[in-house]
Amino acid sequence: MLAAHGFGGLTLRAVAAELGATTGLLTHYFPAKRDLVAHALELLEQRSASRPRPAAGVGLSGVRAAMLGVLPLTAEAIDTNRIWVSSWDVALADPALSGDHARRYAQSRDKLRDLIAAAQQLGELPPGDPARIAAGAQSFVLGLVVQALFDPTAFPSHRQVELLDDYLTALASPGQVKEPGR
């Protein structure tokens, strides 16, 4: 329901109806709607975190698995990502929620950074600041999610995987480390 109507069309009554309760229950646990939204995001976060990781592995394949785990490749992942993208509207309008999101993505980058560092030690990725590489990789995945959600025809599952592998291939090939021409 959140996946279909987004956070913009979220009402207390709709939430209450969906879980077979009333607005009285909601206001009892959440003083205001903002708190309900914040809770929904936390819930979504931990649901995303406990997604069935597709055999993580180590090294570059671990990085690949982590990035694959984000993409909207399944119906469930599509719903989750729709809710996630939808939340950016309400989050941008509320500094507190915005800060939560910043923290979440920073944490996600850190996990990716560790995986990248591990891949570097295995020699599967060229040297370079792993945090910086992680920031780039997460940008890529996030943007791919957005495009895939809006244009599922142009970005079917195999295309998304294809593009991800393109990216990883480019990452793995050692480019010159120094400043490119401006």
Added chain:
Amino acid sequence: MLAAHGFGGLTLRAVAAELGATTGLLTHYFPAKRDLVAHALELLEQRSASRPRPAAGVGLSGVRAAMLGVLPLTAEAIDTNRIWVSSWDVALADPALSGDHARRYAQSRDKLRDLIAAAQQLGELPPGDPARIAAGAQSFVLGLVVQALFDPTAFPSHRQVELLDDYLTALASPGQVKEPGR
């Protein structure tokens, strides 16, 4: 005002007040709110398109300029991107608006594709399907926008440019063209 409250907090009266008119004017020109929103997005699109391009240039620097033009590097670009990201919520909930977005991003990819193809002919980029490379590049930029909006501290202007140059450097270095190990 849209930049601050997003599309979720958009009301006819607020729009009317902002341009010194009343709801009567709005309903006269737009049968329903959906049409007002659609018009706002078209307006934003052509405003983004006619942004002062920073000396486009040809080849790889043209690609770089096009991608730089999207990033939230200035206060104005931050506002524009906030509105843009905010629109994703209402767009995902409305198939018609969703289709408009898909078309917009497809068009943007096409422009990028042409620039990339030109860079390839100059030998500044290795061969490979330019449309595919463009899809990857736009994913990267889009995701970088999102992260920069939520965490401006971690993604100041110079960091964004840095990351973009990292990406372009990786693009420019010829990786093996064939399938990477899965």
Added chain:
DNA sequence: ACATAACCGTAACGCTTGTTATGTGAATGG
């Protein structure tokens, strides 16, 4: 067992929303 608090449904409140109806002055055109 009894007082107290937690739990939660019911219903109302005030407000804002998108939309519609109506009025009025300006423009238009035959």
Added chain:
DNA sequence: CCATTCACATAACAAGCGTTACGGTTATGT
């Protein structure tokens, strides 16, 4: 020069919103 349409303000409308008040039930502690 008058009839008609256009452009827009004003105002009202019903619906839906988040929030609050209150009542009854259930649990909890003493």
